[in-house]
Amino acid sequence: MNKEFAQIKHILHGISLLGQCPDSINAALICRGEKMSIAIMAGLLEARGHGVTVIDPVEKLLAGRALPRIDR
Structure with missing residues (x-):
């Protein structure tokens, strides 16, 4: 988890x-947050x-060749 926070800090510095x-x-960034959320929830449940x-x-x-539906 510390490695993830360090990488996020590095990315935010670049931004x-x-x-x-x-x-x-x-x-x-969103992907990293989702992965961290998974790890936190897994730890909580365990x-x-x-x-x-x-x-x-x-x-x-x-997902194959799935495309978003813009017409909605």
């Missing part, structure tokens, strides 16, 4: 130097005695 946050960097299996969506889910 402050640029004075902007490109979409790709924003997406990377601490409460629940069995936990974390599934990596990058490895296990396939």
Whole structure:
């Protein structure tokens, strides 16, 4: 977890130097936050005695050529 926080701090420093946050960097930050959230929730559930299996969506889910529906 400390490594993740250090990487986020590094990215935020880069954003402050640029004075902007490109979409790709924003997406990377959101992804890191989601991964940290998964780790925190898994730890919480394990601490409460629940069995936990974390599934990596990058490895296990396939979207194919899915495109967002803009017409909604």
